[in-house]
Structures are given as structure tokens and as C-alpha cells.
Amino acid sequence: MKIRVQFFSHLKEIARTAELEIDLPDGATVSDLLTLLYTQRPGLREWDGSILIGAGVEFVARDHVLLPNEEISLMPPVQGG
């Protein structure tokens, strides 16, 4: 299945793109997605402890099971205000 991944703030520079499309097997989780991304873009791994994950407009945990064509956002800690 295809998953659309968006990067925000400095994660965009580290990933060298604002978004990309990734192929994953059915039943894959956010954790599986991160593992694959870290092999393709090793610089992201350094931020593993603080990366926030969004699915659509909701925050999700790393055991979230991905859905086909789901829009996943990778975000550093927020800084509004």
C-alpha cells in the first residue's frame, strides 16, 4: 500500500523533501514506516526520541496501523505561542 509522508520544520531539511510517497506492506505500523525511513534518510534517526506522528489531523502512537493512502506527518516538538 502507498502512504504519503509529510515532514515539518527542520525535519524537512533533514529528509531533504517536504513530502514523499512510500510503499509498505498491508498491516504495517508507524514504527515500520519509521524503520524504513531511517534506512533511507539516516539523519532522521537522531530525532527519533522526539518525533511526533500525525495521521490526518490526529496524533497517533507508533503502534498505529497504517491505512492505504493515509497521510502521515512527521513533526518535531511543537513551538507555538
Next chain:
Amino acid sequence: MATTVCDVRLTDAPLALSTEIPPAETGAIVDFWGVVRATENGTAIAGIEYEAHHAMAKHQLRRVADECLQEFELNQLIVHHRTGFVAVGEASLLVRVGSRHRAAAFRASAWIVDELKTRVPIWKHPVAIRAVASAALPQ
């Protein structure tokens, strides 16, 4: 039951409060303005560029506001957050809280600012003074 007014938005326009009369039964109003400081980590800046995940930020901001209304039994809540470039001295965040009594208004104002700083996907990018000056030079 008193009418509740809730106005939550992300905007790239300068922030301003309307002069509308607050809902009846309002006995206390607390306004909070978050303003861009002239320095960031000891370095002088021209301003801050606020980046947002717009769809998610609107949704999460609304959720935080709904929780705040319920938790503190407010009858007015306005939360406006800037996106894009905000110059030093300008406001990046405006929160107005109205309630029957002052204690709830003070607590709610502090609570919602704390919550949005951890839950609403917005990021700051300080803009150096030199970067702004270079952009203003004729090409």
C-alpha cells in the same frame, strides 16, 4: 444557561481584538498577548516565521479550546494564532477568556496557553536581521 462564544483561528493577518460587548453574565475577562521578543537565544532577530501544519493545527486548537470551555465553564474564548512572518514587537498569539468570576478566567488563560504550546503543530523559525535586510535590497 449563558451563551458561549468561541472563536479559534490561525491567521497570517495582524492580531486585533474586536470591540464587541462580551456575552451576558461575563464578570471577568483576561486577555493574553504573546509577543515576539527582539532576541532569540541571545541573538537579535527581525522576527519569527511561524510554520504550521494548518489542517492539524486548526483541529487541535479547536479541541484544546473545547476542553478549556468545558473545564473552566467559560462563556467566552478567543484564540488567534499568527502564521507566517511576525516582526519583533508584534503579537503571535492572542487569547481572550471570559467567565463569570476572575479565578476561572486567570486559570483558563494560563491553561490554554500551556496546552497549545504542547499540542498544536506550529513551529518557530527565527529570522535574522541580516536575512531581512538582504531580501530588501534591490536585485
